[in-house]
Amino acid sequence: MEHHFILRVISKMLIPPIMLYALYVQFHGDFGPGGGFQAGVIFAVAFILYAIVFGVETLTLVCPPAVLRAGMALGVLLYAGTGVYSLLRGYNYLDYAALAEPGHAEHGQHLGILLVEGGVGLTVASAMIAIFVAFASRSPDIKDTDW
Amino acid sequence: MFSLIEPHLPILQVIVPLIAAPLCALFGNRHLAWVIAFTAASISFGIACLLLASVLDGSIISYEIGGWAPPWGIEYRVDAANAFLLLIVSLIGAIVLPYARRSIEKEFDRSTHTYFYVCYLLCLTGLLGVAITGDAFNVFVFLEISSLSTYALVAFGADRDKRALTAAYNYLIMGTIGATFFVIGLGLLYMMTGTLNMVDLSERLAALGDNRAVHVGYVFILVGLGLKLAMFPLHLWLPNAYTYAPSAITAFLAATATKVAVYVLLRFIFSIFGFEFSFETLTLEYVVMPLAIIAMFAASIAAVFQEDIKRLLAYSSIAQIGYILLGVTLLNHTGLTAGIIHLFNHAVTKGALFLAVGCFVYQIGSSRLSDLKGMGRLMPWTSAAIVIGGLSLIGVPLTVGFISKWYLISASLEAGSLFIAGLIVMSSLIAVVYVWRMVETLYLEPAPAGRQKGEAPLSMLIPTWTLIAACLYFGVNSELTSSAASQAAHAFLPPQQIVSGGAGQ
Numbered sequence: 001m002e003h004h005f006i007l008r009v010i011s012k013m014l015i016p017p018i019m020l021y022a023l024y025v026q027f028h029g030d031f032g033p034g035g036g037f038q039a040g041v042i043f044a045v046a047f048i049l050y051a052i053v054f055g056v057e058t059l060t061l062v063c064p065p066a067v068l069r070a071g072m073a074l075g076v077l078l079y080a081g082t083g084v085y086s087l088l089r090g091y092n093y094l095d096y097a098a099l100a101e102p103g104h105a106e107h108g109q110h111l112g113i114l115l116v117e118g119g120v121g122l123t124v125a126s127a128m129i130a131i132f133v134a135f136a137s138r139s140p141d142i143k144d145t146d147w
Numbered sequence: 148m149f150s151l152i153e154p155h156l157p158i159l160q161v162i163v164p165l166i167a168a169p170l171c172a173l174f175g176n177r178h179l180a181w182v183i184a185f186t187a188a189s190i191s192f193g194i195a196c197l198l199l200a201s202v203l204d205g206s207i208i209s210y211e212i213g214g215w216a217p218p219w220g221i222e223y224r225v226d227a228a229n230a231f232l233l234l235i236v237s238l239i240g241a242i243v244l245p246y247a248r249r250s251i252e253k254e255f256d257r258s259t260h261t262y263f264y265v266c267y268l269l270c271l272t273g274l275l276g277v278a279i280t281g282d283a284f285n286v287f288v289f290l291e292i293s294s295l296s297t298y299a300l301v302a303f304g305a306d307r308d309k310r311a312l313t314a315a316y317n318y319l320i321m322g323t324i325g326a327t328f329f330v331i332g333l334g335l336l337y338m339m340t341g342t343l344n345m346v347d348l349s350e351r352l353a354a355l356g357d358n359r360a361v362h363v364g365y366v367f368i369l370v371g372l373g374l375k376l377a378m379f380p381l382h383l384w385l386p387n388a389y390t391y392a393p394s395a396i397t398a399f400l401a402a403t404a405t406k407v408a409v410y411v412l413l414r415f416i417f418s419i420f421g422f423e424f425s426f427e428t429l430t431l432e433y434v435v436m437p438l439a440i441i442a443m444f445a446a447s448i449a450a451v452f453q454e455d456i457k458r459l460l461a462y463s464s465i466a467q468i469g470y471i472l473l474g475v476t477l478l479n480h481t482g483l484t485a486g487i488i489h490l491f492n493h494a495v496t497k498g499a500l501f502l503a504v505g506c507f508v509y510q511i512g513s514s515r516l517s518d519l520k521g522m523g524r525l526m527p528w529t530s531a532a533i534v535i536g537g538l539s540l541i542g543v544p545l546t547v548g549f550i551s552k553w554y555l556i557s558a559s560l561e562a563g564s565l566f567i568a569g570l571i572v573m574s575s576l577i578a579v580v581y582v583w584r585m586v587e588t589l590y591l592e593p594a595p596a597g598r599q600k601g602e603a604p605l606s607m608l609i610p611t612w613t614l615i616a617a618c619l620y621f622g623v624n625s626e627l628t629s630s631a632a633s634q635a636a637h638a639f640l641p642p643q644q645i646v647s648g649g650a651g652q
Contacts, residue, residue: 073169080166083158086213090151093158095214 004053011053018046026121030110036117040124047129056136059129068130075123082115153197157210157223160194160233161276163187164240168268177260184264185244188271192237195275199230203634209281217281218344224281228635231487232278232410235494239402240271243502246610247395249603250505253512254393255306263303267399270296274407283419284343286411287330290375294322297404301392307512311391314384321384325374332367335360336419349419362426368415369430376408378435378472379442382465389461394505394514397457401464402498406490409471413486416475417639428478436476440570442469447577451584456504457514459581460497463540466574467493473571474555477562480636485554488625488632492539492547495621499614500536503529506603506611516584521594526602530589532615537582539618542575546622550629 026039051059082094089098096112097105152159167187171180202208202225210223225233244267251263273293277286298319304311337343339360340351352361370381377385385405389397420427443466450462471493474486506529507522508514523530539546552575559567602608621628 069172073172076169077166077173080162080169083162084166087155087158092210092214093155093162093212097214 007053011049015046015050018049019043022046022125026117027114029117030113036120036122037124039117040121041128043121043125044128044132047125048132051132051136056133060133060137063129065130065133068126068133071126072123072130075119075121075126078119078122079116080119082112082119155210156194156198157208157225157279158212160191160198160237160279161223161272163190163194164268164275165272168265168272171261171268172265175261177257177264180261180264181244181248184268185241187268188237188241188244191271191275192234192241195230195233195237198225199227199234199631202227202230203631205634205637207638218342218347221285222281222344222346223279224345225279226635226638227631228413228487228638229278229410231491231631231635232407233275234631235406235491236271236274236278236403239399239494239498240274242498242610242613243395243399243402246398246502246505246607247393249606250395250509251303251393253509255303259303263300263393266296266299266303267396269293270300270399270404274403277407278410281345282343283333283336283345283348287326287333290329290408290411291326293404293407294326294375297400298322300396300400301388303396304391304393307393307508308391310387314387314391318384318388321374321381325371325381328367328371328374330371332364332369332371335364335367339364345414345419349421352419353421357426365415365420365427366430369412369435372408372412372415376405376412377465377468379438379445379465379469382442382446382468385465386458386461389464389501390455390458394457394501394508397461398498398501398505401460401501402494405464405468406494409468409486409490413475413483413639417483431476431478435472439469439472439476440567442466443473443570443574444577447574447581450581451577453581454517455515456507456519456585457501459516459585460500460504463578463581464493464497466578467497467540469574470551470555470571473567474558477558477567479558479561480633481554481561482558483636483639484629484632485551485558487635488554488628489551491628491632492551492618492621495547495614495617496536496539499532499611499618500540502607502611502614503532503536506532506607509603509607510601511598516588519588520592521589521598523590525594525598525600528602528608529611532611533585533589535615535618537585539622541578541582544622545619547618547625547628549622550625554629 022039022043025034025042026036029035029039047059047063086095086098087093091098094112096108098108099111100108164187167183171183174180174183198208205227208225209217211217212221212223215221247267251260270293273289273291273296276289277293280286280289298315301318302311302315333343336348336352339355339358340348342348342351355361374381389401392400416427416431446462446465446469450459450466453459453462467489471486471489474482474489476482504514506526507519510526511518535546539548542548542552552571555571556568559571
């Protein structure tokens with residue numbers, strides 16, 4: 001019998017809804033309260049909960065530090081890239097009108113904010129997990145038993 | 148082709164380093180990261196030159212982010228004042244990078260070099276963003292981008308000396324308090340006016356008249372920025388941060404970070420609150436000016452007693468910020484010109500000096516004066532750079548320091564204060580003492596036995612001497628800097644006609 005049986009079962013039940021809720025906040029961000037930052041934090045919470053209950057080593061198997069770093073960088077690139085796409089189309093930086101289909105001006109705004117918030121969400125989630133891993137995987141300089 | 152890019156130069160100024168940063172992180176290789184960083188910094192410098200050239204005639208470039216017209220959208224606004232600052236920041240940013248490549252190899256572990264370049268680029272992005280934006284809240288965002296990456300950059304010094312960690316932490320706490328005060332002040336202004344665009348803000352504040360909430364907002368902003376720019380007595384984070392940061396970063400920060408904060412202060416004092424704001428004039432005259440004068444003396448005297456050359460120069464930086472603020476608080480056109488020209492001159496001088504100290508650190512692994520005895524004969528080029536930089540700190544003719552002191556003294560005479568002019572001369576005499584301490588250690592003391600003669604690599608000496616050459620060139624031919632500074636001083640006074648940039652709406 002493993003330790004913390006109830007904790008393990010409950011957290012396994014909780015993690016999928018947390019992720020789903022994060023995605024809800026992410027995609028609902030353009031209609032109501034929410035957006036990439038909040039969604040990124042909630043999404044990271046699912047991973048952090050997993051690491052607290054099952055150990056940081058198991059978490060780093062799921063998302064190795066290299067993936068987290070790439071996630072942080074790619075999020076920023078997605079955001080900045082959306083702006084650069086507008087520039088290349090001859091609009092001002094981050095002018096979502098560049099993304100519009102002919103005849104549907106509002107689609108550009110919708111798609112633009114979706115891409116930008118996606119970048120924010122990716123960076124925030126990766127950064128939150130990376131910060132947690134950085135702190136949690138530190139071996140203490142002084143052992144607890146030395147006090 | 149160029150005509151297509153030209154309207155977008157203001158935004159490219161910021162996003163070139165911004166995009167280069169995640170690219171560095173993605174590719175991961177430190178050599179490639181350096182190439183990307185250097186390319187981005189050089190492009191930024193080129194853009195800054197083009198921007199300055201197009202606004203020197205007094206025109207203003209306005210760029211609307213996302214195509215949203217100000218005051219609703221974020222506006223980037225380039226006038227002579229911030230174009231000059233963009234030039235300073237991007238110039239130092241481009242010069243320090245070739246130097247950093249060899250310098251950081253000796254100072255910390257190679258596996259982290261890629262992240263060093265990422266932080267460096269983000270810091271550069273933040274500083275350029277603060278300088279170029281015309282939106283008060285955007286200033287805060289970019290200030291935080293640059294500050295957060297600065298804290299990390301200072302902490303990179305921990306491989307050489309663990310105290311870098313406490314220095315970085317201390318800086319983080321102080322810097323965050325400063326940023327919080329700044330944003331509280333902004334909040335109060337937003338509450339009173341309902342706008343964040345700087346031009347709109349200044350018009351609405353003028354219409355609002357004297358108001359206690361505006362006074363409180365102004366004081367919060369003054370104190371917050373005072374922390375960021377190391378205004379005496381809010382400078383306590385600075386000596387440790389400069390001493391323990393990697394040498395390249397010390398040079399970069401000393402030449403740019405505090406200067407950008409000074410610029411933001413000027414922008415708020417002159418463009419947003421306006422010169423006629425009587426409460427502001429009073430605080431400048433009775434609070435900031437005495438503090439600036441105390442900084443000139445207290446920090447210079449503290450510099451005399453330092454054992455570490457980096458710490459000595461750090462205290463000297465606090466004193467130099469005193470000179471800049473003194474120029475500004477004289478509240479006349481010459482004084483403002485003196486403050487702005489000293490921004491550039493001090494950036495060049497202190498940048499060169501810290502780069503030269505970094506050459507010593509590269510060769511002998513220490514910047515303590517006791518370890519530098521007799522280095523004048525062993526590292527002649529580096530030591531000569533220290534001497535010329537030191538002369539510029541004192542304000543000897545033929546160096547940029549002289550130009551600054553000249554403008555400062557004429558400004559104080561113009562303000563009718565012989566007393567202040569005397570104080571400037573007296574504090575310069577203290578600078579003679581600490582510069583002489585460096586010269587004496589380098590040239591007049593015998594070198595420890597067995598130490599080999601050997602210079603730092605050329606990739607470090609050339610950036611150092613480029614800045615020293617600039618220090619001498621602009622000391623002899625101050626045409627460009629003084630006209631840019633004078634134009635910048637004009638830009639802080641009434642608004643001029645606006646040249647619309649960006650794609651057509």
